[in-house]
Amino acid sequence: MGSITLDHVNKSFGVHQVIPDASLEVADGEFVVFVGPSGCGKSTLLRLIAGLEDVTSGVIRLNGEDVTEKGPAHRGLAMVFQSYALYPHMSVRDNIAFPLKMAKLDKAAIDGKVAEAARILNLNDYLDRKPRALSGGQRQRVAIGRAIVREPKAFLFDEPLSNLDAALRVNMRLEITELHQQLKTTMVYVTHDQVEAMTMADRIVVLNAGNIEQFGTPMELYRNPANRFVAGFIGSPKMNFVDGAEAQKHGAFAIGVRPEHISVSTTEGLWKAKVTVAEHLGSDTFLHVAVDGLGTMTVRAEGEKLLNHGDPIWLTPDPARIYRFDKDGRAVAAH
Amino acid sequence: MATKQAQTIAKWALIPSVATLAAWAFIPLALTFYFAFLRYNLQDPDNTGWAGLSNFYYFFKDPFFLKDLINTLMLVVGVIVTTVVGGTFLALLLDQPFWGRGIVRLMVISPFFIMPTVSSLVWKNLIMHPVFGLFAEIQRVFGFAPLDWFGRLPLFSVGVIVSWQWLPYASLILLTALQSLDEEQKDAASMDGANPLNYFRFIVLPHLARPITVVILIETIFILNVFAEIKVTSVGGFAGNLTYLVFSQLNDANDVGMAAAGGLVAVVLANFVSAFLVRLVGRNLEN
Amino acid sequence: MARRQSTRRTLLLTLLGWTLGILLFFPIFWTLVASLKTESDAYTLPQNFLTTPWTLENFGIVQERSDYVRYVVNTGLIVILSTALALVLAVPAAWSLAFAPVDKPTSRLNGWTWLAIMLSAAGACFIVLYVNDWKVSNFFIGLALLLLVVIPATIWVWTRNTPGTLLWMLSTKMMPPAGALIPIYLIFNRNGLVFRDWGVFDLREFNLMDSLWGMVPLMTMLNLPIFIWMLFTYFKEIPLAILEAARMDGALFWNELTRVLMPMALPGIASTCLLNLILTWNEAFWSLNLTNKYAAPLSFFISEYSSPEGQFWAKLSAASVMAITPILIIGWFSQKQLVRGLTFGAVK
Numbered sequence: 001m002g003s004i005t006l007d008h009v010n011k012s013f014g015v016h017q018v019i020p021d022a023s024l025e026v027a028d029g030e031f032v033v034f035v036g037p038s039g040c041g042k043s044t045l046l047r048l049i050a051g052l053e054d055v056t057s058g059v060i061r062l063n064g065e066d067v068t069e070k071g072p073a074h075r076g077l078a079m080v081f082q083s084y085a086l087y088p089h090m091s092v093r094d095n096i097a098f099p100l101k102m103a104k105l106d107k108a109a110i111d112g113k114v115a116e117a118a119r120i121l122n123l124n125d126y127l128d129r130k131p132r133a134l135s136g137g138q139r140q141r142v143a144i145g146r147a148i149v150r151e152p153k154a155f156l157f158d159e160p161l162s163n164l165d166a167a168l169r170v171n172m173r174l175e176i177t178e179l180h181q182q183l184k185t186t187m188v189y190v191t192h193d194q195v196e197a198m199t200m201a202d203r204i205v206v207l208n209a210g211n212i213e214q215f216g217t218p219m220e221l222y223r224n225p226a227n228r229f230v231a232g233f234i235g236s237p238k239m240n241f242v243d244g245a246e247a248q249k250h251g252a253f254a255i256g257v258r259p260e261h262i263s264v265s266t267t268e269g270l271w272k273a274k275v276t277v278a279e280h281l282g283s284d285t286f287l288h289v290a291v292d293g294l295g296t297m298t299v300r301a302e303g304e305k306l307l308n309h310g311d312p313i314w315l316t317p318d319p320a321r322i323y324r325f326d327k328d329g330r331a332v333a334a335h
Numbered sequence: 336m337a338t339k340q341a342q343t344i345a346k347w348a349l350i351p352s353v354a355t356l357a358a359w360a361f362i363p364l365a366l367t368f369y370f371a372f373l374r375y376n377l378q379d380p381d382n383t384g385w386a387g388l389s390n391f392y393y394f395f396k397d398p399f400f401l402k403d404l405i406n407t408l409m410l411v412v413g414v415i416v417t418t419v420v421g422g423t424f425l426a427l428l429l430d431q432p433f434w435g436r437g438i439v440r441l442m443v444i445s446p447f448f449i450m451p452t453v454s455s456l457v458w459k460n461l462i463m464h465p466v467f468g469l470f471a472e473i474q475r476v477f478g479f480a481p482l483d484w485f486g487r488l489p490l491f492s493v494g495v496i497v498s499w500q501w502l503p504y505a506s507l508i509l510l511t512a513l514q515s516l517d518e519e520q521k522d523a524a525s526m527d528g529a530n531p532l533n534y535f536r537f538i539v540l541p542h543l544a545r546p547i548t549v550v551i552l553i554e555t556i557f558i559l560n561v562f563a564e565i566k567v568t569s570v571g572g573f574a575g576n577l578t579y580l581v582f583s584q585l586n587d588a589n590d591v592g593m594a595a596a597g598g599l600v601a602v603v604l605a606n607f608v609s610a611f612l613v614r615l616v617g618r619n620l621e622n
Numbered sequence: 623m624a625r626r627q628s629t630r631r632t633l634l635l636t637l638l639g640w641t642l643g644i645l646l647f648f649p650i651f652w653t654l655v656a657s658l659k660t661e662s663d664a665y666t667l668p669q670n671f672l673t674t675p676w677t678l679e680n681f682g683i684v685q686e687r688s689d690y691v692r693y694v695v696n697t698g699l700i701v702i703l704s705t706a707l708a709l710v711l712a713v714p715a716a717w718s719l720a721f722a723p724v725d726k727p728t729s730r731l732n733g734w735t736w737l738a739i740m741l742s743a744a745g746a747c748f749i750v751l752y753v754n755d756w757k758v759s760n761f762f763i764g765l766a767l768l769l770l771v772v773i774p775a776t777i778w779v780w781t782r783n784t785p786g787t788l789l790w791m792l793s794t795k796m797m798p799p800a801g802a803l804i805p806i807y808l809i810f811n812r813n814g815l816v817f818r819d820w821g822v823f824d825l826r827e828f829n830l831m832d833s834l835w836g837m838v839p840l841m842t843m844l845n846l847p848i849f850i851w852m853l854f855t856y857f858k859e860i861p862l863a864i865l866e867a868a869r870m871d872g873a874l875f876w877n878e879l880t881r882v883l884m885p886m887a888l889p890g891i892a893s894t895c896l897l898n899l900i901l902t903w904n905e906a907f908w909s910l911n912l913t914n915k916y917a918a919p920l921s922f923f924i925s926e927y928s929s930p931e932g933q934f935w936a937k938l939s940a941a942s943v944m945a946i947t948p949i950l951i952i953g954w955f956s957q958k959q960l961v962r963g964l965t966f967g968a969v970k
Contacts, residue, residue: 052866054338071340072869085867089885098881102872146871344875345722348714350780352850353787355711357776359802359843360794365771366805373756385756425642433635439643441954445650448953450904452924453942457653460935467665467935469652502646504964511961512969549968560798563906563921567928581800582911585807594804601800609796 001063002153002186003028004049009058011044011210018044019210022058026154026188026203031180034190035197036207036233042190043158045207049188050156051075062153073102078147079156082163084139086131092142093118093127099150117145120182137168144179154186161196173200194234198222206230228329231256237286239323240297252324252332259286259300261321264307269314273297275307289313364602370595377589390596397593399572399580406490407576407604410497411558415551417498422505422550423543427535429506430513440510447503451563458496459485459568489574496564501557505550512546513539552612559605577601650946657681657939664936680940688923690941697919699834701902704841705895708849711842713891716853717879721862723784736778743770788851792966795847799907810836810912832914840912841902848901849894852963856890857883893959896952900960903949920945 004026011019019041026032034042047053049060051072060068067075078099087095096117100110118124121141131139140160147155157176161169177200180187191197197204198218206213206221206229214226218234225231231239235258243254263269264287273289276296285301299315307313324332374386394400429440446454462469463484471481484492516539524534562578565571571579581601584594655671656664663674684690747770751757779790810830830836860883868882884891909921924945927938953960961969 050870052338052869071338072866073872073874077870079867079870081863081867083861083863085861085863087864087868087882087886089888098868098873099871102877146867150871341722342724345718346780348718348875349787352711352715352791352846353779354776355843356791356794356846357772357779359846360797361772361775362768363802363805364797365768367801369751369756370804370808383757385752428635428639428642431635433632433639435636435640439639442643442647444953444957445647445950447960448900448904448950449650449946450921450924450949451906452910452921453653453946454649456924456927456938457649457942460938461652461656461667462649467667469668472668499646499649504960507957508961508965508969546965546969549965553964556796560800560907562799563910563925566910567925569928578798578800578907581803585804591804591808598798598801598804601798605796605798605801 001028003061003063004154004186004188005059005061005064006045006049007059007061009045009048009060010056011041011048011053012056017210019048022210022212024205024212024215026186028063029184029186031177031187031189031200031202032205033197033201033203034188034205034207035192035194038192039209040207041210042192042205042207044210046079046156046158046188046190050077050079076150076153077156078150078152078154079158080140080143080147080160082159084131084143084160086139086142086146088131091128091130092123092134092145095131095142096123096145096149099146103150113149117149120148120179121145136164137172140164140172144176148179148183152185154188157187157189159190159192161191161193176200195236198234204234206233208233224331225323226331228254228256228325228331231323231325231331237298237300240299242294244294246294247324250322250324253327254325254329256323256325257317257321259298261318262297262299263316263318264299264301265314265316266307266312267314269316271315271317273313273315275309275311275313278308280306287313289315291315367595367598367602370591371599373592373595375591377591386592390592391600394584394593394596394600397580399575403575403577403580404604406574407559407578409490410494410561410576411555411608413494414498414501414558415554417494418501418505418554419547419550421498421502422509423547425502425506426509426513427539429510444503444507446499447501447507449500451500452567454500455496455564455567458499459492463492485568485570489568489570493561493564493568493570493574496568497558497561501554504554508546508550509543512543516542552609555608555612556605559608560601577604650950653939653942653946655939656935657943659936661933661936664939665933680936681944684937684941684944687937688926688941690923690944693918693920693923694944696834696913696917697903697921700837700841700917700919701899703834703838704845704902705898707838707842708846708898709891709895711846712849712853712894713879713884715850716857717883719784719788719850719854720857720860721865725783727781727783727786736774740771740774740778743774747771788854791847791850795844803911806840806908807911831912833917836912837908837917837919840908841905844905844908845898845901848963848966849898851966852894852897852959853887853890855962856887856894859890860886893956894963896956897959897963900949900953900956 006022006024009019009022010017022045034045036042044053048055051067051070051074055068058068059066062075062077087098090098093114096114097110100113105113114127118127121144123138123141123145126134126138126142131142134142143160160176161172164172173196176187176189180200189196189200201218203215203217204221205215208229214221214230216224221230221234225234228241232241237259239256239258240262241254241256247253247255271291271294273291275287275289277288279286279288281303283303285303285307287299287301287307289297289299291297297315301307326332371390372386372388373383374389375383425443429436429443433439460468463471465471465481465483465486468481470484474481482488484495520538521534524538529537560578561576562582565575565579566582571583575583577597578601581594581597584590584597588594652667656667657680658676658678659667659674660677660679663670666674779787782790864886865878865882868878873882903919904921905919906921906925909919910925913919913922924938924941927934927941
């Protein structure tokens, strides 16, 4: 009961067109991530769905119903903000109860739902505290609790993990994914971090300057990027790109190959290179190399390989994993 | 940018205030305009009709008009100069650490909160009274004959009262501005070898330019229209200003037409002065 | 302070500071002293400062002779009611300006067109009146003429952009009261002529002069610009995201305002009310002109001492002490609010 449809949605701020023409369909119960670099319009798209911004043209449908003209209070959605936006003058309990009070539920029902949300999110010890007495992770859970309690048609997350430290971020990522499996409600999640996108999403929308570059499952995006932008955005470390004569040898304007698809040898290979920086992570080693005539690249090698600055090496890309792009950046004849 | 819905609500939320202020701004002014061209004296209320420019003519011809106009301007200029110079000095002083600074600050800002009727009567009677007042006593101690302040120097005396009231305002504003001056600038300046005078001239003064502008603007708005201090000390005949003249036309002469004409003159004067000020210090204004 | 300054310098500054402070505060102190002396002793200050007895009798006398309490009650009512009314008007207005600002004027007519419209409206009024020998003989004609001026002006204001609206509000505060004295006085005084035989109703039946019904709305209108400006600056400091969260939570305008915005902005609202309290309490121009006995606030009451009979200094001092003390103390605690309010946010 939480399908979201965007039909030729266009958003301009004055003369500045932020989102030219967006159409997509989120199925009920899906976890969809909007991902892209800063300023690509992902938050704007989310706010259009939420009703916090007006569309310049186009239609937004929730469960088939046209909600384009409806205000945010009437769309039955819940949003978790980047800054959590908790009500500072209310206790955690009142924060979570607020949407229920707005829906005019009676006290018993409110208390019941608040207790349930507190149980799910482990907030029972904090119910009477004010937001300023909570840590970042706790505040985030309160924000999620406030969203859950409304039993919305869909959840909207606006970069909720950006303000947390790295370790907490990993934990919360798991918690949100588990929450999704438990509630089975549609979730639309905005982030600039492609790792979050890849690990959490059922499907990913990659945005660039307001345009939807590709909409597919994480593996689809990884294996079959539609264009150079998606290829370079998904996957860490980034894909290596080569244009010029070497690319034409493979029949394309530019080619790309991922660091993990290049084999490294000290004796022989297709490309001769010199190691500039070696990053030893233990499980992997990432070598930043300068390839003769082709520029810099990143290559993944086994963790045990001890190569250092200045060492000469030979690289051989896996021919089955070379991506070809035409002069407009579109992928050509995917492997 | 807010949604259309929010903007619609916002428009309606704004209407009551805008309507009230519009009524306050336009209706009295329109009516004053009406009365200024009307021949209407409260002592002879049925004899009314178009008066042409005669109200203005007689208002300008009034022997008090020129004097009061000059008084108005002198009062404004005098008080502003006194308060800005004095306020800058006091602000600089209060910015330095010394013992009991907090209490001194409270003492310095107190006069601003005293209602004008109280300050006028206290100054006129308890302090400036030629026989029993404090100043009289001080003068006697030093061997001088006491001066009748309000009798001999009425405008100056009123100026003293108004300056006393507004000096705290200027000091407070300038002190607040001074305290926002970056501590690091002071250190950088001293490392650059700037002595206190240069520091004041090249760093402090430019920083204070904007607050001083605001102080001058706000004070002008209020001091152009000083009234209580003049009426309550009964010096309207000698040291009246334009506002008092309008009042006395209404109150003493009961001449509504002339008073209204005077009111329009006051409005025109206020506009002139503000425009002049805005042009003079335009760059510094936030607005 | 980065460096410790020499003790000698501190000593000099202390001396200078205290001297100036005492000098400035002295009139207030002197008033307090005079209020605590008998009437005849008050006239022999300062040489008998320490020798004459101290007494509290003046405070009692003032209350007995002139029912001081009534003036306090009047002042209190005027202040409280006008502040409440201003709050009701200003909070939605400030909300609107802070959270739903308009960047460009929303009217399709530009400035010059509006000026032409208003000038022609004014001109039309002028001609109609002139032809009538400048008499407004009929209620409806009077009303029509007035509306002819007020309606285009209101629409012009309403379609301004946010900075324009704010500036306009500031400019209404700049209007000299002398320009409004005549009509306000006549309206309040139930004075006929314009407002006499209107057929429909006789304005003389409405008593605004010397009444709270007149003073409270007047004070509200006087202080509304500062009220809105101050609230505007405080509202701008509240993160929009929290209001948006409230909207997502199903809060409509009224709930957003009362359950989320106002509790969060409470310190700012309190500060604004405080400043308003000070300004209204001390207001003198309109209080002196439009009140006499029934609605007279303290500023008017004190002014009565300008031409009394006999000796009056001690009583004047006692009345003054009672009138100024609350505001003085409040003022000591509201310096920040004063700076923000009386510089229209230009200095923080």
